[in-house]
Amino acid sequence: MVSDRELQDKIINLELELLLEAIQKHYGYDFREYSRAHVKRRVMHYISLNSIPHISELQHRLLNDEHCFKKLLKELSINVTEMFRNPSFYKAVREKVVGILKTYPYIKIWHAGCSTGEEVYSFAILLQEEGLYDRAQIYATDFNGEVIKKAKTGSFSIRNIKDYTSNYQQSGGRESFSDYYHATDNRVIFDKNLSKNIVFAEHNLVTDGVFAEVNMIISRNVLIYFNRELQNKVLNLMDRSLVTGGFLGLGSKETIMFSEISAHYKAIDSKERIYKKTHG
Amino acid sequence: MAERFKYEAIVIGTSAGGLLTLKKMLPALPADFPCPIIVVQHISPQSDGYFIKMLDDICSLQVKEAVDTEQIKSGTIYFASPDYHLLIERDHTITLTMDEKVNYSRPSIDVLFETAAEAYGEKLIGLVLTGANADGASGLLKIKQYGGCTIVQNPEEAENPVMPEKAIRAVIPDHIADINEIVKILVKLCP
Ligand SMILES: C[S@@+](CC[C@H](N)C(=O)[O-])C[C@H]1O[C@@H](n2cnc3c(N)ncnc32)[C@H](O)[C@@H]1O
Numbered sequence: 001m002v003s004d005r006e007l008q009d010k011i012i013n014l015e016l017e018l019l020l021e022a023i024q025k026h027y028g029y030d031f032r033e034y035s036r037a038h039v040k041r042r043v044m045h046y047i048s049l050n051s052i053p054h055i056s057e058l059q060h061r062l063l064n065d066e067h068c069f070k071k072l073l074k075e076l077s078i079n080v081t082e083m084f085r086n087p088s089f090y091k092a093v094r095e096k097v098v099g100i101l102k103t104y105p106y107i108k109i110w111h112a113g114c115s116t117g118e119e120v121y122s123f124a125i126l127l128q129e130e131g132l133y134d135r136a137q138i139y140a141t142d143f144n145g146e147v148i149k150k151a152k153t154g155s156f157s158i159r160n161i162k163d164y165t166s167n168y169q170q171s172g173g174r175e176s177f178s179d180y181y182h183a184t185d186n187r188v189i190f191d192k193n194l195s196k197n198i199v200f201a202e203h204n205l206v207t208d209g210v211f212a213e214v215n216m217i218i219s220r221n222v223l224i225y226f227n228r229e230l231q232n233k234v235l236n237l238m239d240r241s242l243v244t245g246g247f248l249g250l251g252s253k254e255t256i257m258f259s260e261i262s263a264h265y266k267a268i269d270s271k272e273r274i275y276k277k278t279h280g
Numbered sequence: 281m282a283e284r285f286k287y288e289a290i291v292i293g294t295s296a297g298g299l300l301t302l303k304k305m306l307p308a309l310p311a312d313f314p315c316p317i318i319v320v321q322h323i324s325p326q327s328d329g330y331f332i333k334m335l336d337d338i339c340s341l342q343v344k345e346a347v348d349t350e351q352i353k354s355g356t357i358y359f360a361s362p363d364y365h366l367l368i369e370r371d372h373t374i375t376l377t378m379d380e381k382v383n384y385s386r387p388s389i390d391v392l393f394e395t396a397a398e399a400y401g402e403k404l405i406g407l408v409l410t411g412a413n414a415d416g417a418s419g420l421l422k423i424k425q426y427g428g429c430t431i432v433q434n435p436e437e438a439e440n441p442v443m444p445e446k447a448i449r450a451v452i453p454d455h456i457a458d459i460n461e462i463v464k465i466l467v468k469l470c471p
Contacts, residue, residue, distance in 0.1 A: 003427075005401075005425070005426065005427070006401070009398065013370075035367065035369065035375040035377070036369060036370065037367040037368060037369045037370070037375055037395045037398070037399070038367055038375055038377050038379075040398075041367070041391070041394075041395070042379075078377065078378065078379050078380075080378050080379065080380060221378050224348050224364075224375070224376050224377060224378070225377060227349065227369075228349040228373075231349065253347075253348050253361055253364055253376050254348065255347075255348075258349060
């Protein structure tokens with residue numbers, strides 16, 4: 001016999017399925033292959049926060065009100081980020097990747113899923129210290145236009161600067177971190193020289209095509225939000241965007257191991273999830 | 281004849297004092313213990329996971345860090361990674377996320393318990409051990425609401441009683457017991 005709770009659960013899951021379908025059809029954003037338990041948590045959180053009685057009501061509202069959709073998009077795009085998050089990743093890049101990038105006269109780097117930009121500025125600092133910045137073109141993309149706007153300002157809350165300074169030092173930073181920004185009452189604003197070679201743009205890894213051909217892709221803590229099939233698709237997109245001999249840097253819990261592209265990549269630091277494309 | 285009811289997974293939540301307690305409890309489970317176990321232990325984001333290796337060495341069951349998208353299998357004890365939430369999908373695979381902290385914690389016990397309740401329903405056992413905060417209490421309630429079995433470590437035995445006490449305030453658990461007793465209950469519930 002099916003209990004009330006089981007029936008209730010079934011209905012919620014069906015409503016969720018329909019909601020994601022409606023969002024895809026109406027707004028073009030496709031969350032159908034995101035980790036479902038995660039999407040469900042965020043949607044349920046959103047409706048309880050906004051006192052919406054059930055998912056069908058949410059669907060009705062957001063189809064009729066783009067502002068409501070934008071708010072849900074914010075709820076679904078987890079923008080948690082840090083400067084020099086996992087300092088050992090940056091250290092490994094300095095030690096194992098920079099030397100090879102230095103052999104190129106011109107390099108292109110793509111940050112996919114860059115959120116509010118903390119990671120992009122961190123990487124810009126690394127490139128500057130390694131003497132690579134002036135030959136670099138940096139693309140930084142995210143599917144959430146609001147975070148791209150913020151990233152462009154290069155201004156971050158001063159609240160976390162202590163942690164960032166310590167991360168920077170552990171990452172192999174050579175200068176005094178405070179030389180890269182000036183502080184106001186509650187913000188730190190990064191030096192314009194760090195952003196002059198960065199292009200920030202909206203790009204959706206699930207629904208858009210190849211962004212550019214690049215020498216290195218950094219996409220950390222983005223794939224974890226996708227189910228395994230979608231991770232595979234997005235890794236294929238990244239593969240098509242990466243030159244042979246190029247580098248792929250993922251988050252510490254992400255791997256290419258389960259994907260089709262793994263056959264022509266070699267881990268140059270398996271703990272830090274830095275891979276090299278060995279052939280096309 | 282109706283098919284014999286079987287539990288399909290056990291979820292465990294703990295913080296302060298948890299490692300010592302787990303070190304006492306997990307090695308006592310037999311090698312043929314049929315249920316997978318998923319553990320959230322609050323731990324510093326910088327932890328290198330040495331304790332996983334240590335536990336693997338002393339347990340008959342395999343102990344490992346849970347990997348994003350992997351299938352949960354019996355014979356295995358999975359630990360949540362420091363600084364990531366661990367969620368369970370309906371198809372019994374693992375999802376990791378770096379969403380905001382919940383109850384000041386990442387990984388959060390509530391996040392594990394709530395998603396596990398939805399994935400396993402009444403075939404789930406939830407267990408709250410020693411700890412210094414309220415994480416896990418509302419998750420345990422959800423396990424109960426979904427018909428699962430709830431167990432809480434006896435606060436008097438717990439190195440830190442706060443987490444068991446909060447859990448007992450949130451639900452009337454099926455069992456409140458010392459660690460030795462909990463091992464016996466688990467073995468009995470999962471033959
Ligand atoms: C947790 S943040 C990671 C930020 C940064 N890379 C880091 O590791 O600190 C994940 C980011 O991925 C973005 N994202 C999610 N789905 C995306 C998609 N389909 N295309 C592009 N960006 C996406 C989110 O908007 C969010 O900013």
